[in-house]
Amino acid sequence: MVFFRRMLFAVAAMAGLLAGAGAASAQMNAAQRSEIEGIIKDYLLKNPEVLRDALIELEKRSKLEEAAKRVEALKDLAPKIFHSKFQSVIGNPKGKIELVEFLDYNCGYCRRAMGDLVTLIKNNPDLRVVIKEFPVLGPKSVEAAQVAAALHKQFDGPKYWAFHQRLMLSRGQVGRTEAMAAAQASGADMIRLQRDLESADVRLAINEVMQIADALNMTGTPSYIIGDEVVVGAVGAPQIQAKIDNVRKCGKTSC
Numbered sequence: 334m335v336f337f338r339r340m341l342f343a344v345a346a347m348a349g350l351l352a353g354a355g356a357a358s359a360q361m362n363a364a365q366r367s368e369i370e371g372i373i374k375d376y377l378l379k380n381p382e383v384l385r386d387a388l389i390e391l392e393k394r395s396k397l398e399e400a401a402k403r404v405e406a407l408k409d410l411a412p413k414i415f416h417s418k419f420q421s422v423i424g425n426p427k428g429k430i431e432l433v434e435f436l437d438y439n440c441g442y443c444r445r446a447m448g449d450l451v452t453l454i455k456n457n458p459d460l461r462v463v464i465k466e467f468p469v470l471g472p473k474s475v476e477a478a479q480v481a482a483a484l485h486k487q488f489d490g491p492k493y494w495a496f497h498q499r500l501m502l503s504r505g506q507v508g509r510t511e512a513m514a515a516a517q518a519s520g521a522d523m524i525r526l527q528r529d530l531e532s533a534d535v536r537l538a539i540n541e542v543m544q545i546a547d548a549l550n551m552t553g554t555p556s557y558i559i560g561d562e563v564v565v566g567a568v569g570a571p572q573i574q575a576k577i578d579n580v581r582k583c584g585k586t587s588c
Contacts, residue, residue: 407563419538424460424462430580431558434463434557437554438466438468442554457577464493477500480512513526
């Protein structure tokens, strides 16, 4: 994937150079323009490292621009990210260190990262964890997220945590049936849950997460927000712990 992306950048860079030459030579005749384009092409073929260096710089700038956009989006969306009325909170609800996880109940990487979350909560009494159901893997994932959103209207904290673990540790695909069973095993009022599933809040909750993810250019699960940084992928408890330690030390993920 990285190779193809770089190839795309290379083509774009060469096209940009040739287009620039064409624009600069708009007033030239065909022979002069062909000569200039030939010189540029010959130079690039003889010095391909120029394209390599341009690619490196282009990718660096692209990442910096994306990071800057994410920082601005995090500021603008902070109330919805950290204190939405639709979200579920586990760990210490009054914790000073906040970790947000975007997950899909059918995501294998999310399930494997479940142990990381358990470890982080255990080792950080001041950690407040916000769960964002981000169903990107199809209809069944949406069904499971809907049940979770409806369940949030009934209870939070330890009971929600119990439901969350049951569903995340399930085998095979999970949808409404499996999510409802996990809710019942966690002590939910099933009549109320069935009623809450029909409420507008369920749709609004999932739409809100989708809007946040879109603004942050977040496309996969699990993804995390810690401090002013978006962390994509199941990076493991040690890496997230290091960022938590830095936030505790200096207020940023990198001191």
